[in-house]
Amino acid sequence: xxxxxxxxxxxxxxxxxxxxxxxxxxxxxxxxxxxxxxxxxxxxxxxxxxxxxxxxxxxx
Numbered sequence: 001x002x003x004x005x006x007x008x009x010x011x012x013x014x015x016x017x018x019x020x021x022x023x024x025x026x027x028x029x030x031x032x033x034x035x036x037x038x039x040x041x042x043x044x045x046x047x048x049x050x051x052x053x054x055x056x057x058x059x060x
């Protein structure tokens with residue numbers, strides 16, 4: 001019973017972690033469009049971590 005609860009919680013954490021690489025790819029695209037790839041990557045990385053933190057905060 002406790003193992004199922006642990007597995008469910010672990011899966012929810014991993015599910016929210018997709019925001020980090022998604023933010024990186026979006027930041028890469030924005031940086032490429034603005035001709036400043038490193039700045040776009042850093043912005044995307046920050047937004048990805050922020051979205052991940054919000055997803056953990058609102059997790060039930």
